[in-house]
Amino acid sequence: MTTILVTGGTGTLGRHVTELLRADGHEVRVLSRTAQPYAVDLREGGGGLDAALKGVETVVHCATSARGGDEDAAANLIAAARRAGVGHLVYISIVGVDRVPFGYYRSKLAVERLVEESGLGWTVLRATQFHDLLAQAFGALAKSPVLPLPAKVPDQPVEVREVAARLAELAVGAPAGRAEDMGGPEVRDLESLARAYLRATGRRRPLLRVPLWGSAYRAFRAGGHLTPGHAVGKGTFEEYLTSRFGRRPAA
Template sequence: MTTILVTGGTGTLGRLVTERLRGDGHDVRVLSRHAEPYAVDLRKGGPGLDRAVDGVDVIVHCASTPRGGDEQAARNLIGAARRAEVPHLVHISIVGVDRVPLGYYKAKHAVERLVEESGLGWTVLRTTQFHDLVRTMLRAFAKLPVMLLPAGVDDQPIEVAEVAARLAELALEAPAGRVADMGGPEVRTFPELARAYLRAEGKRRAVLGVPLAGKAYRAFRSGGHLAPQQAVGKRTFEEYLGERVAR
């Protein structure tokens, strides 16, 4: 039995990683700001973090927020892992963090570099956007009578449970460095995704592409966030929506 710490273990991804590993019989500790007995704010660190990592074989680092603080959180986690001599740190990242000059992507890329330079055994997996995130974005766009979408941008959403399964596999393997990216099964235009969302929700909206400005938008238009050569995901966006509606 392996002892594994999952940071962000109550989140969308971390919860599924935790369930998967526990289902396979491993001892899993969940670290988040409010999950006892390992309630820790990674951005602040402290003795609670040292207790959480003490004696673990693997850390799966899922904790992240676009509101800022990921780099400091990673520094604190890596420092604690070094002190505890943790053999393996697995980190989840995003396809395109080195190509799309978006603030959150830049922070995720900086965390990758911290992991690589940590002196620990490490594994980094990048994936495309989760179905959940794309649905949340489209729900926000659909609040208006006309869905205004970024013109010329495609996406490649992936099922979060498939990513969780891959992370669980990597946690039980030897440190592998940067592993192959995971992309969703299909590269789709945003209008296609929007119309699929509207059909599933039984809504009617006009869909209009709006050109935007800036380097990040140009990078998204050029597909910097896509992994068409690694379209390993199985579940389509329509299949995901169908289950959500059924619930």
């Protein structure tokens, strides 16, 4: 079986990818800043990264940070992967990184280009936002008496386990270049998603629709981060909420 390194292998997505690949019989190494024996900060690189990649055939790059540093991390990973003779680099990106001028998206697009120009066999999968991310955001916003939302913004959340299954499938296959985008089953407005979250958690909060400004907000309002033509996900946001909070959010 294949020896595979999963960066960010303890994170929301990476841990599911790791579990699936191990269940399929592959030797999987987990790399993160804290996971032993491959505790490495990709932004710094170093000898620990070379040791983690020794004998690895495929890398699934899930590590990311909204606080910055993704491009440096990817450059260090790619350089070490070349030295190790890695044959396949799989990268998870976000739908709309080439259409929405948002800082984090620009960084993800820059990493895509590094991967494409790496000289390695590569695969890039773009997915829409995970259910987990929305729940985390709504939970933080609901700490105030009023839950503020950017006005007239749609979303298409997807179940993280489904994305993990697709990444695992791509990892054990041949390099595919840009794989088809992966979106959740429904395009919804943020208000309906927030109301579902509040019902599932038993909270009562009035929603405050906040009109924002700027090119990124206009792109989000226009649906630049959506992929309705690739609504291949099956799990809905309500199903995710039921599995997480134990109560079905009524319509």
